[in-house]
Amino acid sequence: AQLALERDYESQREMDTRYRVLMEISRDPVVMVSMSTGRMTDLNPAAAQILGGSRSELLGAPIAQEFEGRRRGELLEALSTLAVSERAAPIELIVRRSQRRVVLTPTVFRAAGERIVLCQLDASDAVPVTDDLG
């Protein structure tokens, strides 16, 4: 039994390591959001760059406050309806800190009894959005 426990522990550590390395190196900007709190429970460097903040300051913050004109409940509700739809439709948003246009593609899954939204971000602009009319 002791050996089995050690194997479980090793196996858990291994998945943990695989997950962390994969998040870290992926050039695909990804944010994990808890559906119950609306807070970002994990994000990778690529996502932090698009959101215009450091990973440490974004971690634990409500995702809705990172976008313009989206109240917390409103964005979560939009993400929540995707949980019951067959295919998730992308949502277009403007990032508050950088004023960049992004397309958010959500994937809802369940882990350890909690609903999590994995959000993929695509910068849909080449340059930041400005109010400049010239």
Added chain:
Amino acid sequence: AQLALERDYESQREMDTRYRVLMEISRDPVVMVSMSTGRMTDLNPAAAQILGGSRSELLGAPIAQEFEGRRRGELLEALSTLAVSERAAPIELIVRRSQRRVVLTPTVFRAAGERIVLCQLDASDAVPVTDDLG
């Protein structure tokens, strides 16, 4: 103690789920290779598409045989030297099945006592390489 074990189990399941969802949705083509066997222990749909096979037929196969002119030992040796280098340099290769040029960027890490190479693939061609000279 029973509760603690159940928590460990849930936690393990959660990391497992997060890892699998992340691999599945990532548009960044990624292959995990065991350094001891040279075989692909995991790959995502984006990587399978670049390698020109299905995930199930590629899983467990030696990664070296998927590229032109690379003997198994030779590629593993190249990847192995990266384990001791500060920053991994990308390797240019030609995919055997599709004849596409790719750049392989390796990241070596250790999980559960085993060395694993995470290989990111970039198709560096717009169209397949052909022998056509016209």
